[in-house]
Amino acid sequence: MKRCGFLPLGVMVALVFGMAQLAGAAEVKIGVLAKDGPAKALSQWESTAAYLTEKVPGSTFSVVPLDFGAVYDAIEGGAVDFFLVNSSMFVTAQARFGANAVATMVNSRQGKPLNAFGGVVFTYANRDDIATLADLKGKRFMAVEETSFGGWQMAYKVLLDKGIDPKSDFASLEFGGKHENVVFAVQSGAVDAGTVRTDTLERMAAAGDIAMDEFKILHQQQPDGFPFVVSTPLYPEWPFARAAKVADALAAEVGAALKAMPADSPAAQAAKVVGWSDPLDYGTVKALQAALGIAAQ
Numbered sequence: 001m002k003r004c005g006f007l008p009l010g011v012m013v014a015l016v017f018g019m020a021q022l023a024g025a026a027e028v029k030i031g032v033l034a035k036d037g038p039a040k041a042l043s044q045w046e047s048t049a050a051y052l053t054e055k056v057p058g059s060t061f062s063v064v065p066l067d068f069g070a071v072y073d074a075i076e077g078g079a080v081d082f083f084l085v086n087s088s089m090f091v092t093a094q095a096r097f098g099a100n101a102v103a104t105m106v107n108s109r110q111g112k113p114l115n116a117f118g119g120v121v122f123t124y125a126n127r128d129d130i131a132t133l134a135d136l137k138g139k140r141f142m143a144v145e146e147t148s149f150g151g152w153q154m155a156y157k158v159l160l161d162k163g164i165d166p167k168s169d170f171a172s173l174e175f176g177g178k179h180e181n182v183v184f185a186v187q188s189g190a191v192d193a194g195t196v197r198t199d200t201l202e203r204m205a206a207a208g209d210i211a212m213d214e215f216k217i218l219h220q221q222q223p224d225g226f227p228f229v230v231s232t233p234l235y236p237e238w239p240f241a242r243a244a245k246v247a248d249a250l251a252a253e254v255g256a257a258l259k260a261m262p263a264d265s266p267a268a269q270a271a272k273v274v275g276w277s278d279p280l281d282y283g284t285v286k287a288l289q290a291a292l293g294i295a296a297q
Contacts, residue, residue, distance in 0.1 A: 031080030038065035051267035055257035088149035098244035101279035102255035113274040116234040119154030121218040123193040139192035150197025154232040198228040236280040
């Protein structure tokens with residue numbers, strides 16, 4: 001009679017446990033606003049997905065780059081579980097789809113931790129005919145996208161506050177799609193002035209793409225301790241948010257893991273962040289949306 005072979009009990013338990021872990025590993029998708037293109041979004045945030053996969057047992061995280069026009073459809077349609085988008089888009093997603101923030105980004109810029117950012121309005125340095133925001137009337141202007149917070153909405157609010165309606169007072173209003181496109185358009189004279197989020201000019205100058213003294217900053221502000229040129233008030237940085245369908249337990253694990261991320265970790269360094277904090281108050285963003293009438297975008 002043929003004898004049946006049996007694996008040792010310890011080996012059987014290990015195999016069964018390993019198979020259960022593999023079978024039970026849930027795929028968790030993180031939608032990321034790819035403001036500088038999908039390749040850059042992946043290189044910047046894939047390490048964060050790997051970090052979360054390591055720190056949150058039973059889940060495998062991956063990054064889904066989203067252009068400006070794809071964000072809301074991805075959230076509403078359930079294509080992503082978590083998402084990282086600009087603060088204004090988050091506030092809209094919160095109102096429309098029941099999303100909630102689990103953490104706020106603490107950026108690393110010029111060696112300083114920053115949890116706020118702003119917008120910059122600028123022209124070319126030799127434009128003697130443009131010295132103030134009022135001088136932009138009748139001029140050609142470029143922003144990033146209508147849903148870009150630092151690359152349009154912040155400047156839009158400041159312009160309206162100064163009695164300038166871009167939709168009727170500008171000779172033209174164009175959207176370049178990327179922050180770098182706006183800078184190059186102003187540099188080349190394709191437009192008279194433009195707006196981008198803070199740190200864009202400094203980052204491009206550090207890369208050798210431009211020189212800071214090529215540009216004139218309009219309506220320049222000087223918030224205490226803020227290291228970049230800025231034309232608008234500062235607003236809270238991007239939140240890492242959960243879609244309404246995500247279980248509370250998973251959201252809590254993800255938030256805790258992000259807030260525990262070391263500043264010298266590969267994930268933080270790739271993302272160019274110091275780390276993550278508890279979610280900030282996005283009330284100022286809601287107020288801006290209300291003033292611009294864009295809350296339902």
